Amino acid sequence: xxxxxxxxxxxxxxxxxxxxxxxxxxxxxxxxxxxxxxxxxxxxxxxxxxxxxxxxxxxxxxxxxxxxxxxxxxxxxxxxxxxxxxxxxxxxxxxxxxxxxxxxxxxxxxxxxxxxxxxxxxxxxxxxxxxxxxxxxxxxxxxxxxxxxxxxxxxxxxxxxxxxxxxxxxxxxxxxxxxxxxxxxxxxxxxxxxxxxxxxxxxxxxxxxxxxxxxxxxxxxxxxxxxxxxxxxxxxxxxxxxxxxxxxxxxxxxxxxxxxxxxxxxxxxxxxxxxxxxxxxxxxxxxxxxxxxxxxxxxxxxxxxxxxxxxxxxxxxxxxxxxxxxxxxxxxxxxxxxxxxxxxxxxxxxxxxxxxxxxxxxxxxxxxxxxxxxxxxxxxxxxxxxxxxxxxxxxxxxxxxxxxxxxxxxxxxxxxxxxxxxxxxxxxxxxxxxxxxxxxxxxxxxxxxxxxxxxxxxxxxxxxxxxxxxxxxxxxxxxxxxxxxxxxxxxxxxxxxxxxxxxxxxxxxxxxxxxxxxxxxxxxxxxxxxxxxxxxxxxxxxxxxxxxxxxxxxxxxxxxxxxxxxxxxxxxxxxxxxxxxxxxxxxxxxxx
Amino acid sequence: xxxxxxxxxxxxxxxxxxxxxxxxxxxxxxxxxxxxxxxxxxxxxxxxxxxxxxxxxxxxxxxxxxxxxxxxxxxxxxxxxxxxxxxxxxxxxx
Numbered sequence: 001x002x003x004x005x006x007x008x009x010x011x012x013x014x015x016x017x018x019x020x021x022x023x024x025x026x027x028x029x030x031x032x033x034x035x036x037x038x039x040x041x042x043x044x045x046x047x048x049x050x051x052x053x054x055x056x057x058x059x060x061x062x063x064x065x066x067x068x069x070x071x072x073x074x075x076x077x078x079x080x081x082x083x084x085x086x087x088x089x090x091x092x093x094x095x096x097x098x099x100x101x102x103x104x105x106x107x108x109x110x111x112x113x114x115x116x117x118x119x120x121x122x123x124x125x126x127x128x129x130x131x132x133x134x135x136x137x138x139x140x141x142x143x144x145x146x147x148x149x150x151x152x153x154x155x156x157x158x159x160x161x162x163x164x165x166x167x168x169x170x171x172x173x174x175x176x177x178x179x180x181x182x183x184x185x186x187x188x189x190x191x192x193x194x195x196x197x198x199x200x201x202x203x204x205x206x207x208x209x210x211x212x213x214x215x216x217x218x219x220x221x222x223x224x225x226x227x228x229x230x231x232x233x234x235x236x237x238x239x240x241x242x243x244x245x246x247x248x249x250x251x252x253x254x255x256x257x258x259x260x261x262x263x264x265x266x267x268x269x270x271x272x273x274x275x276x277x278x279x280x281x282x283x284x285x286x287x288x289x290x291x292x293x294x295x296x297x298x299x300x301x302x303x304x305x306x307x308x309x310x311x312x313x314x315x316x317x318x319x320x321x322x323x324x325x326x327x328x329x330x331x332x333x334x335x336x337x338x339x340x341x342x343x344x345x346x347x348x349x350x351x352x353x354x355x356x357x358x359x360x361x362x363x364x365x366x367x368x369x370x371x372x373x374x375x376x377x378x379x380x381x382x383x384x385x386x387x388x389x390x391x392x393x394x395x396x397x398x399x400x401x402x403x404x405x406x407x408x409x410x411x412x413x414x415x416x417x418x419x420x421x422x423x424x425x426x427x428x429x430x431x432x433x434x435x436x437x438x439x440x441x442x443x444x445x446x447x448x449x450x451x452x453x454x455x456x457x458x459x460x461x462x463x464x465x466x467x468x469x470x471x472x473x474x475x476x477x478x479x480x481x482x483x484x485x486x487x488x489x490x491x492x493x494x495x496x497x498x499x500x501x502x503x504x505x506x507x508x509x510x511x512x513x514x515x516x517x518x519x520x521x522x523x524x525x526x527x528x529x530x531x532x533x534x535x536x537x538x539x540x541x542x543x544x545x546x547x548x549x550x551x552x553x554x555x556x557x558x559x560x561x562x563x564x565x566x567x568x569x570x571x572x573x574x575x576x577x578x579x580x581x582x583x584x585x586x587x588x589x590x591x592x
Numbered sequence: 593x594x595x596x597x598x599x600x601x602x603x604x605x606x607x608x609x610x611x612x613x614x615x616x617x618x619x620x621x622x623x624x625x626x627x628x629x630x631x632x633x634x635x636x637x638x639x640x641x642x643x644x645x646x647x648x649x650x651x652x653x654x655x656x657x658x659x660x661x662x663x664x665x666x667x668x669x670x671x672x673x674x675x676x677x678x679x680x681x682x683x684x685x686x
Contacts, residue, residue, distance in 0.1 A: 470608040
């Protein structure tokens with residue numbers, strides 16, 4: 001029997017949801033029938049809107065999908081202006097102020113505290129510069145991820161930007177693929193870095209070469225069925241298909257149609273294609289694709305470039321990100337600037353857009369490590385750009401502990417999370433910077449912090465994985481983390497080993513300090529990366545590497561932030577929430 | 593070491609309980625998660641899921657336990673839990 005969500009989707013889904021949203025915006029929050037909230041909130045996701053958590057009723061998170069995280073400075077400025085005008089709530093965030101944009105691990109942008117009444121004006125502003133919230137969430141083609149500097153990177157096999165644009169245009173707003181059994185995440189990589197992180201996507205195009213008809217062709221190997229969610233993470237499986245660049249749209253259409261037709265619509269937990277690949281095996285995926293969905297003979301896989309991958313690969317010979325100054329193939333440079341936990345104040349977003357434009361940049365990129373890239377800076381302008389005040393906060397040369405930090409949204413807004421995340425990761429990063437010596441040779445140290453067992457901060461593929469839990473301390477329930485070690489992608493992708501459970505949140509910095517000290521003392525030498533160090537040890541050795549302990553670090557969010565209406569309010573109790581509010585942000589009268 | 597078997601998020605019934613595992617010749621305590629689940633659509637039974645933190649246990653491999661209850665069984669369990677809770681509450685008041 002089809003699931004409840006499938007029934008809601010049968011009634012209304014896809015493009016038509018926009019008309020309903022416009023109607024609700026006109027009539028106000030109260031016009032959304034209370035007994036239909038679940039159905040409408042599920043549908044709104046297709047247009048990039050998530051209703052925020054309990055205590056924040058009538059407020060939405062809005063996600064803007066930017067393919068490969070790529071924008072023009074003008075588009076970035078519009079994001080900043082929209083955030084400044086509309087993404088403000090009743091209470092300021094103590095670290096980030098009252099208007100900011102979040103850059104996500106899927107190279108999208110998230111704004112919070114959006115009111116339904118403001119959506120038409122926001123869409124007008126975004127769409128006037130070619131941005132959209134379409135299919136940013138929901139059961140369809142999500143934002144396509146990959147390297148923002150495709151076509152500029154001096155280190156690439158194929159420029160995938162034209163292909164990604166074609167995929168984006170083909171599959172956004174396309175009724176044939178608008179209603180899939182679950183989300184559909186696609187990565188396309190054309191560089192030698194592995195920066196698409198295709199291994200954790202439903203469909204991954206990985207750069208490869210193959211001799212076809214006596215000619216060496218640059219194209220892609222096709223992998224299917226990766227993903228981190230639930231307790232069963234999977235790396236995408238090789239289905240032994242090589243794809244020429246000109247066939248990418250056909251192959252992508254075939255595989256997403258195969259998922260549409262054969263994916264599980266009865267059990268949403270089982271609805272991702274990774275479980276279909278488990279059930280069928282890669283050989284059957286290939287044969288069904290060949291027989292039912294493509295009308296040319298699929299070549300077998302070509303020669304990949306995996307041994308060159310360094311993005312989030314935990315290598316000691318290469319930092320696994322885009323931070324710093326890099327060569328473009330046209331002689332100019334792109335600069336990777338770190339954005340701590342991916343959150344940037346609206347005023348800074350606007351200032352960065354202005355700076356980029358002033359230096360002649362035509363490209364801004366958001367990375368899967370929640371950082372930002374400014375492209376096209378000429379050699380002669382580099383020193384001036386690097387001396388700009390804004391780069392004091394968004395540095396091209398950050399401290400290794402800050403550089404590698406990623407955090408999901410957490411209890412600030414998210415319905416699933418059980419711990420506070422972003423502000424805590426900011427505090428962890430600063431404390432580690434100020435108190436923990438960095439072992440020689442370590443340029444970046446990846447710490448991914450997620451608020452629950454959903455995997456929005458990609459916790460399984462980090463040097464240190466932190467995942468929200470609870471524990472008891474001095475008789476009180478406190479926020480805590482399960483700790484994993486040694487995950488990463490690259491030539492031989494590996495999920496983290498979970499070595500500690502329920503470490504109290506205020507003892508995590510002490511644990512990391514002790515762990516780093518042990519690593520420095522016991523590693524074979526600076527050439528042994530932390531990931532290699534972990535890989536060389538068994539379970540018992542890993543568990544014994546370090547102990548958690550209290551330090552000078554203080555954690556203001558140790559209590560149960562899930563139970564607050566907003567963790568940073570003066571009065572955090574649910575009763576103190578002003579929500580739901582009207583279009584002006586004024587509390588609406590309660591029915592009680 | 594193995595990951596958790598049960599997912600844990602804000603909808604989990606209990607993410608922090610005291611648990612114990614006992615067998616012939618062994619007994620160990622660990623924190624536990626306990627969750628009540630029903631199917632989203634046309635549920636026919638209630639599932640109770642229990643998992644003890646595997647990092648704390650040496651005597652059993654990482655796992656979760658699950659029992660399924662009919663609606664009537666779940667109601668009976670709820671009744672017994674209610675009476676037991678009442679007894680504990682009144683004992684505390686005395």
